[in-house]
Amino acid sequence: MTVTLITGGNKGIGYETARRLIAEGQTVWIGARDPERGRQAAATLGASFVQLDVTSDTSVAAAVDTIRDRAGRLDILINNAGILGDVTSPEDMTVDQLRTVYETNVFGVVRVTNAFLPILRQAATPSVINVTSGLGSFTMIHDPERVESKYPLAAYGSSKTAVTMLTMQYAKTAPDVRFNAVDPGQTATEFTGNLGHSVEDGAAAAVHIATLGPDTPTGTVTDREGVLPW
Template structure:
């Protein structure tokens, strides 16, 4: 039995990732900061709801203890919880950026830190950090035309670029630890996927967007680590 935790999973991409993993026989723990929303979403998927607000360290620690008591380990961690606030350059204050970094970057650190002891107990631990193609320095600096409103995503893209660096740094650090070297950790870009976050304006479905995330969550032992991928393959950093 493979056990997966998906954060921010009561709707959109996180819910679809949970659905696809469940369909592959994975026992899914559906994380959401809203207990009622988690219950409702989990009931429709045969998943187990877990109350988890990534910005609340005490709550994350409590969720990790709950998973330890019920399952003893964690095999897959999908850091999907994220926030986007469209904001032009002149209106982007430190407070605006701080909100996105708090969830998109610091929240991921909090969750990974709390669940590492349980991932150590897995025979094949996997971590997937849900990023964004718009976080690619390679594509952005090349002048490539990326989807969405480039004038309003400065803080969001910066937070996801920081998340990508975390992926690289965690992979390097894990490689120096005998137990943690078994972890495959990667960033996944779902592409321009229609969710509530973008007002459902995107051209990809959540089914399509979830593909790369699920593929990285189910990597074989010889799969890549410390990389950035979409469902077509590697994405330039």
């Protein structure tokens, strides 16, 4: 049975992704900073819970130990945890505002990925799925027909550009693990002020990649409609 960990899986797109993957027969671990909310989400879904703060080396190491001890391996890691940060133009942004967003959205992805790679490599077809955003796409933010062109999210957008490039670099340098990035699009959750399409649509790209098994590609960037322009 496929063992999957979803960071930030206690609500929103992460929660819906967990629900869908459990329905597909996967064993899903919900990683969440807040133990009470994480346990409640896991209990509702029929998932397992592990306390996981992606900004903490200690928390991530403890989560690795927990999953190694209880599951023996990890087949799929979905780096879903992320924060929006302040909506500030670059000229008004402080370094600390940028650092806060990058600590979760970029450094957190690297911290979690590198910590879990040893037990991912114990799986037959290990896979890492990084949740990116069209707000980090050079093509999409310049297309007036796209919603991504409407928001001046310098910190968040640039953090997702970094996530996508990191995904490609992992894919090039670690060919024994499949690395892919997925864009949920603007999804109606607390994160977006409930603007956008359904969480079912938002989770679609991650669920698709997570259910391909041996046919999982590597080095791709997709949304629910296919290849994402970048």
